[in-house]
Amino acid sequence: MSLILDHVGYIYGKGTNEEKRALDDVSLEIKEHEFIALIGRTGSGKSTLVQIFNGLEQPSEGTVYFNGRDISDKDFNKRELRGKVGLVFQYPEHQLFEETVIKDVQFGPGNMGFRPLDVEMYAFQALKDVGIGDELLDVSPLVLSGGQKRRVAIAGVLAMQPEILVLDEPMAGLDPVGRREILALLQKLYREKGMTIFFISHNMEEVAEVAGRVLVMDKGKIVLDGPPAKVFQYQKELEQIGLGVPQTVTLAGHLEERGWSFSEKPVTVHEMAAEILEKWNGGKNDS
Amino acid sequence: MKEKKGAFLRTEGLVHEYSRRDEEGNVTEIIRAVDGVDLSVEPGEFIAVLGANGSGKSTLAKHFNALLTPTDGVVYLDGKRTDQEENVLAIRQLAGMVFQNPDNQLVSNVVEEDVAFGPENLGVPTKEIRKRVKEGLESVGMYAYRKKSPNHLSGGQKQRVAIAGILAMQSGCIILDEATSMLDPMGRKSIIEQVLRLNKEKKITIILITHHMDEVVHADKVFVMKKGKVALSGTPRQVFGQAELLEECKVTLPEAAQIAEELYEHGMPVRTDILTMQELEEELERIFA
Amino acid sequence: MIRDITIGQYYTAESVIHRLDPRIKIVGTLIYMISLFLFHKMSGYAAAILFFLFVLFLSRVPFSFSVRGLRPIFLMLIFTAFLNLFWTEGEVLLRIGALEITKEGIWKMAYISLRLILLILGASIMTLTTTPNDLTAGMERLLSPLKIFHAPVHEIAMMMSIALRFIPILIEETNRIMKAQMARGADFESGNILRKLKNMLPLVLPLFVSALRRANDLAQAMDARCYHGGKGRTRMYPLYFKGIDIVACFICMLYLAALYLTVRFLPI
Known part of the structure; x- marks a missing residue:
């Protein structure tokens, strides 16, 4: 799997007086088996960017290559692309429409032209992967809890057998338990299924915890790109564009003012605790 | 009916049940969303109600302004029973609500x-309405947007407009029913700052x-709901000290x-009732000094 | 983007016409529209056009903007003009094959096209200078006498104003659900009509569920804000007649008088 954006730009309402630039010269390469988080303020172009990935939006400038091929080519099958680049929208539970959970999950793979037996198998497997038990397969999606609906909707995309799973704010509006479940699901898909994961989030702590690479968007541009431990060192820059850093980074900053030193500010709770304990134990040994 | 005075809001043995029906309309299941809640809120307090989805916290909240009436038990707001029709308007005027979806x-x-x-709706005279609208919008910092369509505002701004609408009713209390859950961090922060300020400056019950x-560390009292019951209550410090129950x-x-x-688990002599990063910082300073 | 779609087509400006009471504008527009059917003479059209231009000038709406309203009916205009041009009997001026152009046909085409154009332009002056909210309020007040027959005038006005707020939201939602289903391989374009209708289900059903959810939420929010129908309600901007509204009434009457005199005494 490889997805490459080459100098991609996107302008809304081109040619009208409401013209607005959503993406500005974005170049980006997503490689096989990466776990990427995209952060940025509301309106920074994140949602547009992910809709460029699977051809739902056509870039105004630049080219998108999926597995080496230009996706704007006439003979490039858009539907197949949408199966390979699985995109889960924000609040995806709002798209559920079938009478039963299993039928809804079969909708995507059914559209992909798989054999009926495969459609069924993929749907079962996807529901199993997201942790929806057999007893829920034949109930109406409308009676599920918020977190369950969300997972069924994700299964609906997973069942298309995508090579990369792209999710637009998959945790939005869920309670902590629901958030944990989705995060654990993404980690499982990444580790056990070897999938490439790309998700948008506003929660810096969660991003720091799971992602291997963080992209920061501001005004349609990608302004920072790297592992979370590196990206979140740019506290001042991130705050300037209206984003935060994990609370541990802020704490580490304050501690530095008090004379502590960190080779790199810890970005997760565990890292922070480990750093403090190390200093504590080191201090005890010295004395 | 004798009216109870004292607390601004009080529930006594509050129960709320709703039933699920099958296609023929037969009751298949009765769900007790709120199961015997007793709580009281003093005027001017900042109260937080925590709980997982389905714990009954939203159902509970809808009893506070008579959007729901008890299956069993009583709710008094400002001494008025919520299950009496003639009180409903007065109760809703006193306790405004901001909902989840902006x-x-x-x-x-x-x-x-x-x-x-x-x-x-309350029949306030025109001149007075204009004054209240202006004051309401000014106090949430949205006066400059008064002629705009809400469709052009961010989620946080829309919630601020909703708060202004409550201020314009001259409510003494604002109930925020998961009003921050659909907002981005900036929007959430701005709403929490607004209500904290209204609580301090105007003594509005929140x-x-x-x-x-992280939104509840400044609350006077926290109630944690579990399966329709209040499982834990107290100051944030008392509540967060009970990690296992939480x-x-x-x-x-x-x-x-x-x-x-x-x-603490790794043997450091650190206080276990720490709520904020600032407290942790001070505690670390104390330990390492 | 989509949220910018405005229903109607309000043109923001400060003008006397903008400031007029919506009731005057609604009634005035109706009078103007009816007046267009009262004569069949060129002089009458000249008077009607002059009056339109006078109001347009006062409204500060650019001419190019005001004629935008004609765009949707352009085809219809051409079609009726064409029909009248060729299918009116009378003195033949030109013959193209089986088609005849008559003198009466030319006149009739001119009359009918002009009338249609003026009807649309007259109505659009009203929508261009009155916010949808004012229009709703004006309608509510004008129709309020019907309340004695228990007509739900307030409720209808309330529904109109809620529709104004939610139509853009639902359009955006339609767009989002459509894209979400396309991301699952849905196809909304190909196939015959039956197939297309079936393919719309993944769009229509979620949209329906969502609209119901929103309606439910909104009803609760309105309850929470003490809504209990139109009884005892006051308004932040009540409608009352001002000096210019009285003047506007006189000008309307002057127009009618002038129209009568021109049509009565001018030869064509």
Whole structure:
């Protein structure tokens, strides 16, 4: 799997007086088996960017290559692309429409032209992967809890057998338990299924915890790109564009003012605790 | 009926049941969303109600302004019973509510006319409405947007307009029913700052229903709901000190408390009732000094 | 983007016409529209056009903007003009094959096209200078006498104003659900009509569920804000007649008088 954006730009309402630039010269390469988080303020172009990935939006400038091929080519099958680049929208539970959970999950793979037996198998497997038990397969999606609906909707995309799973704010509006479940699901898909994961989030702590690479968007541009431990060192820059850093980074900053030193500010709770304990134990040994 | 005075809001043995029906309309299941809740809120307090989805916290909140009436038990708001029809308008005027979805609670397509909606319903004279709309919008910092359509505002701005609409009704209490859960961090921060300020400066009673722990550290009192019951209550410090019980309620600790907890488990002599990063910082300073 | 779609087509400006009471504008527009059917003479059209231009000038709406309203009916205009041009009997001026152009046909085409154009332009002056909210309020007040027959005038006005707020939201939602289903391989374009209708289900059903959810939420929010129908309601901007509204009434009457005199005494 490889997805490459080459100098991609996107302008809304081109040619009208409401013209607005959503993406500005974005170049980006997503490689096989990466776990990427995209952060940025509301309106920074994140949602547009992910809709460029699977051809739902056509870039105004630049080219998108999926597995080496230009996706704007006439003979490039858009539907197949949408199966390979699985995109889960924000609040995806709002798209559920079938009478039963299993039928809804079969909708995507059914559209992909798989054999009926495969459609069924993929749907079962996807529901199993997201942790929806057999007893829920034949109930109406409308009676599920918020977190369950969300997972069924994700299964609906997973069942298309995508090579990369792209999710637009998959945790939005869920309670902590629901958030944990989705995060654990993404980690499982990444580790056990070897999938490439790309998700948008506003929660810096969660991003720091799971992602291997963080992209920061501001005004349609990608302004920072790297592992979370590196990206979140740019506290001042991130705050300037209206984003935060994990609370541990802020704490580490304050501690530095008090004379502590960190080779790199810890970005997760565990890292922070480990750093403090190390200093504590080191201090005890010295004395 | 004798009216109870004293607490601004009081529930006594509050129970709320609703039934699920099959296609023929037969009751298949009776769900007890709220199961025997007794609580009281003093005027001017900042109350937080925590709990996982399905714990009954939103159902509970809807009893506070008579959107729901008890299956069993009583709710008094400002001494008035919520299950008496003649009290309903007065109760709703006193306790305004901000809902979860910012898009689905604004009525008008002009900000100032939306803020005027409450006072218009209450029959407030025109001149007075204009004054209240202006004051309401100014106090949430949205006066500059008064002629705009809510469709052009961010989620946080829409929630601020909703708060202005409550202020314009001259409510003494604002109930925020998961009002921050659909907002981005900036929007959430701005709403929490607004209500904290209104609580301090105007002594407005705040009842915050949420599942974000970091929003409740400033509350006077926290109630943690589990399966329709109040499982835990007290000051944030008392509540967050009980990590295991919280775990059972599927509520997670604030980050600072998580770190303190981990340090404590590894034998560091750190206080276990830490709520904020600032407290943790001071505690570390004390230990390492 | 989509949220910018405005229903009607309000043109923001400060003018006397903008400031007029919506009731005057609604009634005035109706009078103007009816007046267009009262004569069949060129002089009458000249008077009607002059009056339109006078109001347009006062409204500060650019001419190019005001004629935008004609765009949707352009085809219809051409079609009726064409029909009248060729299918009116009378003195033949030109013959193209089986088609005849008559003198009466030319006149009739001119009359009918002009009338249609003026009807649309007259109505659009009203929508261009009155916010949808004012229009709703004006309608509510004008229709309020019907309340004695228990007509739900307030409720209808309330529904109109809620529709104004939610139509853009639902359009955006339609767009989002459509894209979400396309991301699952849905196809909304190909196939015959039956197939297309079936393919719309994944769009229509979620949209329906969502609209119901929003309606439910909104009803609760309105309850929470003490809404209990139109009884005892006051308004932040009540409608009352001002000096210019009285003047506007006189000008309307002057127009009618002038129209009568021109049509009565001018030869064509």
